Amino acid sequence: ARCRDAATPPSTSGRDDARPRRAASSVVAPRQTKNAGGATTTRGTTISARGARGGFDPFASSPAIARDDPFADAATPAAADDDAAAAALPRVDWTVEVRVTEGKFAGYTLLCSAFIDDDVPRVADLLLGSGMAGFPLERRTLETYLRGAVPAFPYGTYLVGRLRAPRVGVGGGGEGENFIGDDDDGFDDGSPPGGPASSWSEEKSSAHGPIVCTVGVSFNAATRRRFTSLSPPTDQAYLSDLVVFESERGEGLGRAMLRAAETFARDMKSEHMYLHVATKKPGVVRLYRGAGYTIRGVDPGLFGWRGRLLMRKEMGAEDALVARREYKMVRREMR
Numbered sequence: 001a002r003c004r005d006a007a008t009p010p011s012t013s014g015r016d017d018a019r020p021r022r023a024a025s026s027v028v029a030p031r032q033t034k035n036a037g038g039a040t041t042t043r044g045t046t047i048s049a050r051g052a053r054g055g056f057d058p059f060a061s062s063p064a065i066a067r068d069d070p071f072a073d074a075a076t077p078a079a080a081d082d083d084a085a086a087a088a089l090p091r092v093d094w095t096v097e098v099r100v101t102e103g104k105f106a107g108y109t110l111l112c113s114a115f116i117d118d119d120v121p122r123v124a125d126l127l128l129g130s131g132m133a134g135f136p137l138e139r140r141t142l143e144t145y146l147r148g149a150v151p152a153f154p155y156g157t158y159l160v161g162r163l164r165a166p167r168v169g170v171g172g173g174g175e176g177e178n179f180i181g182d183d184d185d186g187f188d189d190g191s192p193p194g195g196p197a198s199s200w201s202e203e204k205s206s207a208h209g210p211i212v213c214t215v216g217v218s219f220n221a222a223t224r225r226r227f228t229s230l231s232p233p234t235d236q237a238y239l240s241d242l243v244v245f246e247s248e249r250g251e252g253l254g255r256a257m258l259r260a261a262e263t264f265a266r267d268m269k270s271e272h273m274y275l276h277v278a279t280k281k282p283g284v285v286r287l288y289r290g291a292g293y294t295i296r297g298v299d300p301g302l303f304g305w306r307g308r309l310l311m312r313k314e315m316g317a318e319d320a321l322v323a324r325r326e327y328k329m330v331r332r333e334m335r
Contacts (some may be wrong), residue, residue, distance in 0.1 A: 156222070161213040273313045
């Protein structure tokens with residue numbers, strides 16, 4: 001077998017060609033041009049030796065041609081939009097104030113925020129004392145689970161509520177931009193805001209009582225349980241584990257905490273809030289129906305045992321106003 005020169009192209013005639021091929025060479029020839037002002041400009045032009053004789057050299061270097069790379073990463077202009085959307089979500093210091101409108105705490109303010117490591121023991125107390133299924137019965141295991149959930153904010157968290165007594169009599173003023181009273185659902189009605197009702201430091205100070213209620217909110221599949229039936233959409237808000245301290249139940253704190261969770265869902269840009277409720281708890285079902293939730297599915301369970309409902313509420317402003325009217329009608333009927 002003969003050794004072929006790397007610069008010698010293979011023969012297209014099907015037989016070896018013993019005649020050596022000259023490697024293509026190129027020279028730089030000067031070229032003079034005139035610009036618009038009449039000045040003469042000399043430029044170097046690369047001319048192939050074979051091209052100078054009028055032939056075409058397929059092996060000569062050719063100028064690079066811009067081509068689309070099919071293996072290059074696709075341009076993602078949406079990434080910037082995703083970053084902007086994430087920046088608009090609630091920060092870890094998110095807080096909202098909800099006025100309690102009934103019971104012995106009427107006129108008090110419920111200060112609601114996302115739980116942190118320091119709040120884990122109290123949240124564990126509330127969950128263990130709720131009697132609800134689905135939680136580890138061993139306290140240390142439950143606290144480990146809760147501490148692992150703290151970094152999931154804002155896509156999954158437990159909101160906690162602390163009570164603050166009225167400043168100026170029952171139902172006193174001092175409401176700020178993040179205040180939700182009895183006649184609004186967290187939307188700006190055009191009225192000028194007053195001074196802030198509290199600050200983050202005040203909420204954490206000893207002047208306020210301990211955590212009296214909590215509720216879980218989730219916004220994707222990674223931050224919620226898996227369901228064998230009646231699964232809510234994973235891209236919508238899901239509410240669970242609404243718990244009030246046992247000695248303070250029936251005093252309107254659950255409704256106030258529910259409104260805080262809905263405000264958080266709106267801040268997370270969710271269109272709907274979903275929740276499950278056991279069919280054996282008609283009082284809880286009435287509470288949610290009165291707040292504007294509708295039944296979207298029924299799981300009768302096994303012979304009526306562990307039956308539950310899937311309920312949903314629209315998070316839009318118009319739907320919230322309708323829900324508020326329905327809620328007030330139910331309250332009047334209950335009186």
